[in-house]
Amino acid sequence: MTELTNLTLAEARDGLAKGEYTSVELTEAFLGAMEARKDLNAFIVTCPDVALERAKASDARRAKGEVLGPMDGAPVAIKDLFCTEGVQTTAASKILEGFKPQYESTVSGKLRDGGAVMLGKTNLDEFAMGSANITSAYGNVTSPWVAEDDPEKLVPGGSSGGSAAAVSARMCLAATGTDTGGSIRQPAAFTGIVGLKPTYGRCSRWGIVAFASSLDQAGPMTHTVRDAAIMLGQMAGFDPKDSTSAKVDLPDFEKALTGDIRGLKVGIPKEYRPDGLDSEIAALWDQGIAWLKDAGAEIVDISLPHTDKALATYYIVAPAEASSNLARYDGVRYGLRVEEGGNLDEMYMKTRAKGFGKEVKRRILIGTYVLSAGYYDAYYLKAQKVRALIANDFAEAFKTVDVILTPTAPSDAFPIAGGNKVDPITMYLNDVFTVPASLAGVPAMSLPGGLSQKGLPLGLQLIGRPFDEETILRAAGVMEAAAEFTAVPTLLRGGK
Amino acid sequence: MSLDKATVRKIGFLARLEIPEEDLEGLAHELNGILGWVEQLAQVDTEGVAPVASVSQMKLFWRDDVVTDGNMPEKALANAPEAVDGYFLVPKVVE
Numbered sequence: 001m002t003e004l005t006n007l008t009l010a011e012a013r014d015g016l017a018k019g020e021y022t023s024v025e026l027t028e029a030f031l032g033a034m035e036a037r038k039d040l041n042a043f044i045v046t047c048p049d050v051a052l053e054r055a056k057a058s059d060a061r062r063a064k065g066e067v068l069g070p071m072d073g074a075p076v077a078i079k080d081l082f083c084t085e086g087v088q089t090t091a092a093s094k095i096l097e098g099f100k101p102q103y104e105s106t107v108s109g110k111l112r113d114g115g116a117v118m119l120g121k122t123n124l125d126e127f128a129m130g131s132a133n134i135t136s137a138y139g140n141v142t143s144p145w146v147a148e149d150d151p152e153k154l155v156p157g158g159s160s161g162g163s164a165a166a167v168s169a170r171m172c173l174a175a176t177g178t179d180t181g182g183s184i185r186q187p188a189a190f191t192g193i194v195g196l197k198p199t200y201g202r203c204s205r206w207g208i209v210a211f212a213s214s215l216d217q218a219g220p221m222t223h224t225v226r227d228a229a230i231m232l233g234q235m236a237g238f239d240p241k242d243s244t245s246a247k248v249d250l251p252d253f254e255k256a257l258t259g260d261i262r263g264l265k266v267g268i269p270k271e272y273r274p275d276g277l278d279s280e281i282a283a284l285w286d287q288g289i290a291w292l293k294d295a296g297a298e299i300v301d302i303s304l305p306h307t308d309k310a311l312a313t314y315y316i317v318a319p320a321e322a323s324s325n326l327a328r329y330d331g332v333r334y335g336l337r338v339e340e341g342g343n344l345d346e347m348y349m350k351t352r353a354k355g356f357g358k359e360v361k362r363r364i365l366i367g368t369y370v371l372s373a374g375y376y377d378a379y380y381l382k383a384q385k386v387r388a389l390i391a392n393d394f395a396e397a398f399k400t401v402d403v404i405l406t407p408t409a410p411s412d413a414f415p416i417a418g419g420n421k422v423d424p425i426t427m428y429l430n431d432v433f434t435v436p437a438s439l440a441g442v443p444a445m446s447l448p449g450g451l452s453q454k455g456l457p458l459g460l461q462l463i464g465r466p467f468d469e470e471t472i473l474r475a476a477g478v479m480e481a482a483a484e485f486t487a488v489p490t491l492l493r494g495g496k
Numbered sequence: 497m498s499l500d501k502a503t504v505r506k507i508g509f510l511a512r513l514e515i516p517e518e519d520l521e522g523l524a525h526e527l528n529g530i531l532g533w534v535e536q537l538a539q540v541d542t543e544g545v546a547p548v549a550s551v552s553q554m555k556l557f558w559r560d561d562v563v564t565d566g567n568m569p570e571k572a573l574a575n576a577p578e579a580v581d582g583y584f585l586v587p588k589v590v591e
Contacts (some may be wrong), residue, residue: 384547
């Protein structure tokens with residue numbers, strides 16, 4: 001029998017149904033893997049008691065012939081940005097240390113109600129602000145991948161770096177992530193897994209610690225495209241508690257995986273091939289184009305003319321929203337309080353100075369500045385207008401194509417040590433290919449395309465029409481079959 | 497435009513973030529770097545473009561104006577750093 005931790009979510013679903021193993025057996029196998037790979041620091045808290053209790057309940061249900069859904073009994077990890085009832089939720093910040101939500105986020109609640117087993121809460125960049133998982137107050141996450149020519153510890157990407165490392169290193173069947181500017185897709189690319197950012201409004205944001213509310217979106221991080229389809233079905237759906245949640249039909253996403261993309265029109269945006277694009281990334285992209293073409297898709301050259309202004313737009317809009325959202329951390333209702341005998345304002349200022357990390361403070365200050373009197377029009381209003389143009393670029397493109405193919409990230413994973421030294425803007429450039437889809441609110445997915453010369457995973461990104469995750473999944477399924485990506489993280493090969 | 501130390505101190509107060517005097521200079525430099533970079537948006541012609549706060553194409557839905565939640569003071573106070581008799585406790589605000 002295959003090692004239980006090597007199963008895909010779909011395989012585990014089928015194996016559980018056939019009685020080949022129990023949810024308790026699966027859960028124990030993953031808890032063992034989590035313990036063995038503790039040094040990656042992928043989890044902020046683990047909850048073996050909760051996990052085993054849910055696994056037992058799942059097995060008991062199944063014994064009676066009751067199954068709550070395709071993920072009943074499936075051990076998963078939850079990014080520590082989702083509020084989980086009674087289980088510490090920190091957003092990787094000191095300011096929320098010890099915070100135990102009294103309620104469950106809608107998305108993690110749907111997974112729980114569908115019988116999924118929560119193994120623990122995964123590490124992330126503080127308040128999901130980062131692209132390397134090096135801003136967490138609970139330490140860096142290490143990727144299970146190591147370059148062939150260099151033993152340096154690598155970043156798993158960010159902000160969902162703990163979820164990416166946990167899936168990649170086989171510490172869970174799948175994990176939840178959240179994506180504001182690339183936080184599901186870029187870490188998925190860096191760790192050789194599949195990550196799907198659904199359409200804005202597809203998954204409820206209720207109970208997810210807010211970063212930038214007009215951009216935040218939850219999604220699945222999995223081993224395969226099929227697994228992403230299964231998990232998205234369990235996470236998505238209308239929620240009256242989130243006013244931006246969409247009242248749209250929930251399709252059976254797995255049925256989209258027909259393997260047939262004949263006649264599909266695939267757009268290739270020329271702006272994603274700037275001068276100086278890494279030759280390996282360009283070659284991978286060409287390979288992806290060839291796979292789709294071989295399967296009968298029609299390749300169409302398109303233009304998304306405002307692409308090069310997306311990052312700057314994002315770095316006004318996201319910090320502005322963050323500065324407003326993070327105003328709630330005031331030391332009064334939950335989390336850290338620093339009181340040194342001063343007045344209320346001093347209590348706020350000391351609490352927030354101590355509780356927030358460097359990158360979070362930087363973004364709060366930028367956001368506060370661009371929203372402040374005298375600068376609002378020049379920065380924030382201008383960014384909102386450029387955002388409209390970027391969204392329109394996609395709307396125009398989708399008049400002629402069904403899906404868009406691009407690289408996910410401009411490079412493979414970089415060393416943690418190097419990540420600490422780069423200036424903020426260089427770090428922000430990691431998201432150059434993922435941010436535009438976020439600003440436009442359209443769904444996008446990263447899937448592994450191959451390995452770099454250093455032996456590290458590289459991802460390809462498919463972007464779709466609003467609420468058309470199905471076409472993305474269908475195209476991704478074909479590419480996944482063509483890519484035959486079977487590379488295993490260095491760590492699991494017993495390497496370095 | 498360029499941020500000076502006084503402006504950083506002022507934004508710090510608006511954001512209720514205490515910034516040690518010795519950090520002001522460095523922060524001003526970093527923030528200026530980021531602001532200088534985002535100023536590239538000035539090159540984009542946005543004449544006649546309406547700003548968007550959200551790209552969601554959904555209309556905000558209506559619901560009945562009824563109470564659907566609440567009446568759980570213990571839960572609301574469960575994570576409070578300081579609470580007394582069903583209230584959050586804060587430093588004195590009225591002299």
